[in-house]
Amino acid sequence: xxxxxxxxxxxxxxxxxxxxxxxxxxxxxxxxxxxxxxxxxxxxxxxxxxxxxxxxxxxxxxxxxxxxxxxxxxxxxxxxxxxxxxxxxxxxxxxxxxxxxxxxxxxxxxxxxxxxxxxxxxxxxxxxxxxxxxxxxxxxxxxxxxxxxxxxxxxxxxxxxxxxxxxxxxxxxxxxxxxxxxxxxxxxxxxxxxxxxxxxxxxxxxxxxxxxxxxxxxxxxxxxxxxxxxxxxxxxxxxxxxxxxxxxxxxxxxxxxxxxxxxxxxxxxxxxxxxxxxxxxxxxxxxxxxxxxxxxxxxxxxxxxxxxxxxxxxxxxxxxxxxxxxxxxxxxxxxxxxxxxxxxxxxxx
Numbered sequence: 001x002x003x004x005x006x007x008x009x010x011x012x013x014x015x016x017x018x019x020x021x022x023x024x025x026x027x028x029x030x031x032x033x034x035x036x037x038x039x040x041x042x043x044x045x046x047x048x049x050x051x052x053x054x055x056x057x058x059x060x061x062x063x064x065x066x067x068x069x070x071x072x073x074x075x076x077x078x079x080x081x082x083x084x085x086x087x088x089x090x091x092x093x094x095x096x097x098x099x100x101x102x103x104x105x106x107x108x109x110x111x112x113x114x115x116x117x118x119x120x121x122x123x124x125x126x127x128x129x130x131x132x133x134x135x136x137x138x139x140x141x142x143x144x145x146x147x148x149x150x151x152x153x154x155x156x157x158x159x160x161x162x163x164x165x166x167x168x169x170x171x172x173x174x175x176x177x178x179x180x181x182x183x184x185x186x187x188x189x190x191x192x193x194x195x196x197x198x199x200x201x202x203x204x205x206x207x208x209x210x211x212x213x214x215x216x217x218x219x220x221x222x223x224x225x226x227x228x229x230x231x232x233x234x235x236x237x238x239x240x241x242x243x244x245x246x247x248x249x250x251x252x253x254x255x256x257x258x259x260x261x262x263x264x265x266x267x268x269x270x271x272x273x274x275x276x277x278x279x280x281x282x283x284x285x286x287x288x289x290x291x292x293x294x295x296x297x298x299x300x301x302x303x304x305x306x307x308x309x310x311x312x313x314x315x316x317x318x319x320x321x322x323x324x325x326x327x328x329x330x331x332x333x334x335x336x337x338x339x340x341x342x343x344x345x346x347x348x349x
Contacts, residue, residue, distance in 0.1 A: 023238040053243040081220030089117040100147040105321035130157040153183040158289030185211030187290035217245045301326040
């Protein structure tokens with residue numbers, strides 16, 4: 001049965017009452033006719049980027065809509081996923097009053113953005129097998145809890161959360177559940193996008209930075225109900241996704257077969273890397289991964305991190321994260337890079 005929730009009761013009152021800024025390109029949208037544009041105080045000399053970009057990124061959203069099978073009015077684009085997450089905080093969390101739930105070890109920006117927006121972050125550690133602690137979560141929930149952040153597949157652990165546990169949270173929680181699917185393209189689990197109509201309190205964030213190989217253009221994606229997207233559109237900067245980013249993303253999305261080939265290559269390399277890591281003596285545990293990285297437990301993370309750095313290999317030491325003592329996070333590289341990594345690891349004393 002579809003969950004019923006009144007989104008307007010979750011929005012900050014000032015945001016609900018806000019009249020969005022209307023830019024020149026919001027007020028007039030080209031329909032293909034040759035027009036003289038004298039409305040936006042732009043430099044008229046053609047440079048390729050002398051005109052403001054489409055504030056609603058219509059062509060790019062249309063392509064994403066075609067790929068993801070979701071209407072464009074349920075899509076919001078941002079300057080990286082971090083801008084999308086920040087907009088969610090600003091739309092729904094009253095500073096110094098509301099709180100959110102995060103599940104360490106997880107993506108660190110959830111807490112950073114909570115601090116920036118003066119919102120309390122209530123941490124509930126994952127279980128020993130890196131699953132959400134349902135009982136612990138709902139012990140921390142109160143009337144001012146607006147958001148629960150779930151990262152699945154999770155960073156830095158690499159595992160996907162149980163669908164049953166995510167379902168339980170969506171059904172029990174009366175606020176918004178933000179499901180970060182930055183690594184979903186590497187997972188055997190399917191995206192929760194197909195569940196948006198069933199759960200109006202579900203917000204999904206994705207990115208072109210990982211599987212699509214476009215970290216440098218900063219393009220984050222939000223999928224949610226039409227009502228939530230309309231609210232976020234009210235407060236986003238008018239031209240938050242620049243022309244170069246839009247054009248480069250559209251070009252990449254025209255080559256989905258190439259993206260899929262690269263994903264397959266990364267998954268194959270991840271399997272080979274995981275098997276090869278079994279032969280490294282100081283690695284005590286290799287965690288199962290649904291992402292484009294592998295988390296491993298070692299004897300001394302700081303020592304091994306420094307040794308790898310000396311050999312020209314940069315990885316991530318995650319030992320400062322809860323439940324991650326003496327762990328290293330290894331991104332899956334090219335075949336050549338992975339072979340070098342394994343060779344270096346086996347050479348260490």
